[in-house]
Amino acid sequence: MxxxxxxxxxxxxxxxxxxxxxxxxxxxxxxxxxxxxxxxxxxxxxxxxxxxxxxxxxxxxxxxxxxxxxxxxxxxxxxxxxxxxxxxxxxxxxxxxxxxxxxxxxxxxxxxxxxxxxxxxxxxxxxxxxxxxxxxxxxxxxxxxxYRWKPQAMIAEQLNSWWAQNQADGRTTVLAGYSLGKIQRLLQLLDPDIGPIYTHGTVAATNRVMEDNGWKLKATIPVSQVKDKEDLRRGIVLCSPAALGSAWMRKLEPLEAGMASGWNALRGIRRRAGMDKGFILSDxxxxxxxxxxxxxxxxxxxxxxxxxxxxxxxxxxxxxxxxxxxxxxxxxxxxxxxxxxxxxxxxxxxxxxxxxxxxxxxxxxxxxxxxxxxxxxxxx
Amino acid sequence: MKQFAQLVDELDATSKTNAKVAAVVRYFASVPDEDKLWCIALLTGKRPKRTINTTLMRLWAAELGMVEPWLFETCYHTVGDLAETIAILLPPPTAPEPIGLSQVMMTLIILDKADEDTKKATLVGLWQRTEPDERFVLNKLITGGFRIGVSEKLVVKALGQYLGKDADLLTHRLMGKWEPTKTTFDRLLLDENAADALSRPYPFMLAYPLEQSVDTLGPITDWQAEWKWDGIRCQIIVRQGQLFVWSRGEELLTDKFPEFLGLKDSLPDGTVIDGELLGFQDGKPLPFQVLQTRIMRKNVSAKHQKECPIRILAYDVLEQEGRDLRDQPLKVRRQILESLLDQARVDAVMDLSPVVAFESWEMLSSLRDQSRDYVAEGFMLKRHDSQYETGRKKGSWHKWKVDPYTIDAVMLYAQAGHGRRANLFTDFTFAVWDGDLLVPFAKAYSGLTDKELVEVDAFVKKNTKEKFGPVRSVNPELVFELAFEGINKSTRHKCGVAVRFPRIVRWRRDKLPTQADTLDMLKLLASQTSEPAIADNQLG
Incomplete structure (x- = not known):
């Protein structure tokens, strides 16, 4: 054949x-x-x-x-x-x-x-x-x-303990990933018992489309609706990589920024990206x-x-x-x-x-x- | 090893000095003394000699990872770092087990005399019990070239915080020759021990480049001006009838320069002199390359001694009759140095580095323009009242270098960088015109901003003509202004000239490749310098 x-x-x-x-x-x-x-x-x-x-x-x-x-x-x-x-x-x-x-x-x-x-x-x-x-x-x-990925359960552990540590240090956690796919997967891995989960506008829009069409996603709050800065420091903000380093992000200081991508498997790339933490997670x-x-x-x-x-x-x-x-x-x-x-x-x-x-x-x-x-x- | 790998990771993750210091302090607090000692040694660049060569490492890693050599090499070109390639290419550990840094280092050192099978079994065993992050550090310790992004100063600061001790004192304790296998943490840092101190140099005092206008430095009577020589900064130590010559990189050079041996008799006991080691002939310094050729040789033959006669031009005296003079003002130290050299019979190999007399900053400035005629890089300006301090301190010493040569050149080849620049085309070869041909003459890595690097990287990927392994030839479209410190005729380089310290000054987006400079122009510059051509036989 x-x-x-x-x-x-x-x-x-x-x-x-x-x-x-x-x-x-x-x-x-x-x-x-x-x-x-x-x-x-x-x-x-x-x-x-x-x-x-x-x-x-x-x-x-x-x-x-x-x-x-x-x-x-x-x-x-x-x-x-x-x-x-x-x-x-x-x-x-x-x-x-x-x-x-x-x-x-x-x-x-x-x-x-x-x-x-x-x-x-x-x-x-x-x-x-x-x-x-x-x-x-x-x-x-x-x-x-x-390129050999670790099981995503392990990445979930890394993500959640990083978030918890930032929270203990009084810093807002900012996590970036592609707004379609990666972010929703990250959301799956986050432990909502740690604190509130916030979203950047692009992410919120994509999430809404998915929720309207039957996908079950964990509860999130648009970051624009946060009134108290203290709440922000307990929480994690999901955004697209394009938002990293933007004026929008600077308003969230003090913060720790991380990004999830398969390219983070390479040290040179992790270092160049200039973020605090690079998680190795790929779709x-x-x-x-x-x-x-x-x-x-x-x-x-x-x-x-x-x-x-x-x-x-x-x-x-x-x-x-x-x-x-x-x-x-x-x-x-x-x-x-x-x-x-x-x-x-x-x-x-x-x-x-x-x-x-x-x-x-x-x-x-x-x-x-x-x-x-x-x-x-x-x-x- | 887990803790050390984590430390490396933490040091890598931040550019903030305080965070780095805190990470080192945390490490010190979490490991036994023997691991601390090794950590200090490794972070300050003291690495035991390599016991496994990288060819074998590649071979065993490819075998254990079950990949063909070509695929291994492809991975290496993507990662840009051998240690990292092996660390992440190998399957996860089959028998993970904790192992201390000191234990790892001792295991590696013992391999020096082992046969190949033992080496292989040992290394494969280590790979199979460690996670990728530990493996990476392990491999780095074997291959060398470990740049962790911490200065010795930072390590000392952390150590000072951890031990509650003065940093200058600790810097001095860490100078010179000590080996983690032959001392202990307590003995190195805490005990007073004369035997260790015999060869120990003082921390070098360094200068910041002069960034302000020279006439803002105040009255010229406050300042001493000396030529800034382009050789090897070193300390000459005579103690208890023994001679030690240390480079600024804390390399013991005594054996490379048998000419200096007589100094142990002609200089009085308990003398430490700071000076510049230069190739020296017919009353003037030789270009640095001549000296470099000689240093690179393992054994110094009579031929090399003849081709590159050497001399130390003394700048300063740090110890006299065993007394530490560093807190004396320069003016006093200079007098001591002059009378010391006046009385000692050292003329054959040592001389004072002359103080340059000047009556105004304008006069000194115009003298500086002639630096190249003196085979100097410019001036050193030192306050008469300056103490000899540890490391680089603002305000009392300045280096005032002559403006570099610059030339516009076309990018011809690009290669991916390493470390932070891995996977990004950042290492470039530049060419100038020889008729209607572009002739490569220099490689340069530094000088562009991160943003420009990304832009040039994209250009390279879009404009690749040919790939030669990791190197790509690109369409000759981009023009860059390059600066370099020196230029010489060279029979070793195809283009006929060799430049020293080439780097990128700026991207000339305003220029077309046809507007780049010519080889004739470079040759003209080379012929204007009064130095002899470097011939093949000298470079061996």
Missing amino acids: GSTKSPLLLVFDGRGIYCPVGDFYIDPWRKVERAVVTHAHSDHARPGMGHYWVCQDNVPLMQHRLGGKIGITGVPYGQTFFLNGVKLSFHPAGHIPGSAQVRVEYKGEVWVAAGDYKVEADGLTPAFEPVKCHTFITESTFGLPI HADWPSLLTAIAATEAERVFVTHGSTEILARFLNEQGLEAYPAKTEFEGESMNQKADEETIELDPAEATHTNLGQPNKLGDQLATEDQSQSQTTALV
Whole structure:
């Protein structure tokens, strides 16, 4: 099965992961007609697509990020749907709430584009589910053996004892993480018996969307509603990394600031970030889980995107798999956490000003913008 | 080890001196004396010699971590630090067990004479019983190059707080040659012990750069001006018929300079002189590189002695007939120094560093412009009434260096840094024009702000032309102004010149690469300096 002679079901062109038979894209970064999107982070869910297909749980998050006017279809996990005769379904990726792997099947050949994923269950989003396939498209953000996560229970312990210590020292605790996904996961790990949990505006807005759509989150208070500074020093304030070091944050002094990210595994990064504490917590798979997840798909061929593409591909080749690095625009040496967050914190208002309903113009634009980039990446 | 790893982490996590001092005090209070002693030794740069080489460490770590060598190297380039790479690449400990710092150090020292199998078994055993944070410190202790971001002054301050003792006294106790294996915490810091004191140098007095305008220093009659020589600051100690030559880095240099041996007879017992050690020929200093070449040699041959004759230019006297003179004013010490050198027969290897006579600050200022003709870096300005203090004290001594050379150069290569700069392209190679070719001539690491570094890092990632292992060649687009202290012709460098202490002054966003300087310009500067070219045979 999965003969390399058959034309490729999915290819990487200048706009995204393209399915020529079904004429749709997965996680396109240029404007296209049909976009199947794995999750609502802004490097995967870009504005301006003709229509979006996402997993059902992701619909409110997409609308929150990209505006309520986008054309969008939600499909529950595991349920199949067809685009131009190609069979698709979404399966839990465990990355952030609403995240999904995309299973694509045509004439018996099965490909899975995993998007971003993590293997440890976080209790917020259905746990990653290995999907058997012939060809697997994996991410590799943390695709080096130096990345090995500790169980999140251990990180919870670190977080809570840090908070308790700051409280004892009379300092406000400020904890930063991506406002979609990471923050809600951190919230899960915090012990509300220690003190009140506050939120920065961006975080509060995302939390509200999730609560309105059935996610059960621990009680939080918008920091703007705090009257007594003493309460603040007992509490923990959740914010996005972009808020670190801002004028907003300085008003919370005296404080201790921490951030949770997988990049904190590296000492140089922890030190450069200039915060008091760097917790190692990621919503991406670490090295051992990448290998387990890839093996569990039983795929014969693997395309590696986003991160250590060449390294993981070479490693898999040495393990006897047919593996190739693939270039995508969600690839990056994106260790500059603040810069990442800024791209993710796209202003939803701005995102709605797209050329929806003007397909011709959109088409023209594509034709002129993408001529240089439209060659298909040579795969074999 | 857990406590020491935590200390390293705490020291790393804060830039506030008081928080660092508090962390060291907490550490002292929580561990036995033998661990305290090792901690002091390690934090003040006293590291036992390496007993396991890094090639073997890599090999064993790759094996234990079950990764191929290429993957190990890839990880290393990402992490930017070998000790850290190994610490986090290895699987979690199979048999975690506490182990004290002193025990770790003794275990490592004993390995010196062990065979490879024993070394491997020992190290792997240590890795398997320690968590990544402990492993990191452990590996650092083996590989060396441990920069924890604490000064000796800070350690002494913490020690002073912990013991309730005067910091200057403790600084003096920690000077010179002592080894944690051969002394105890009590003996080093608390007992009066003459045997230890014999070779012990005094803490060097240092100067801050002169930042204000020179004429704000007040009447010129309050000040002594001396040339600031570019050599090795050192202390020459003669006590009980023995000679000790200490560098400012507290390295014992006595054996490297057999020429000085006679000083133990020609200088009276109980003498300590502060001076500059220089390569010296035909009545003037040699460029620093010549001296450096000689120091780097393990054994000093007659050839080296001939190629780099040496001399000490004496600045100050700290001890006479066994009496500590440091609380005497400079004026008095200078008189003692002059009469001492007048009477002693030391001419062959030692001379007074001359005091420069001047009648006004303007006059001194114009003399300073000629510093390079004297092979000096500028002036030292010292108050006549200054005591010889411990370390750097504001107000009484200033270094007033000549303005550096500057040149506009194009960035050609970039490499990721280490430590705080790991994963960030911060180490750059710069080039100037030779016709229509860009010729690399200097590497520089420092001078940009953190914000600029991030910007340049992004540029490098977007403009990479080729990757050579960790090094990338980039599109030659960015222009930087570089400063350097000296320039010499060199047959060892492809471009034909070698610059000393190159660093980035500013990013010239206003300049195009075509507006950068030329190699001819560098060569002209090099030929203007009166120093001899450094030939290959000298650099060996």
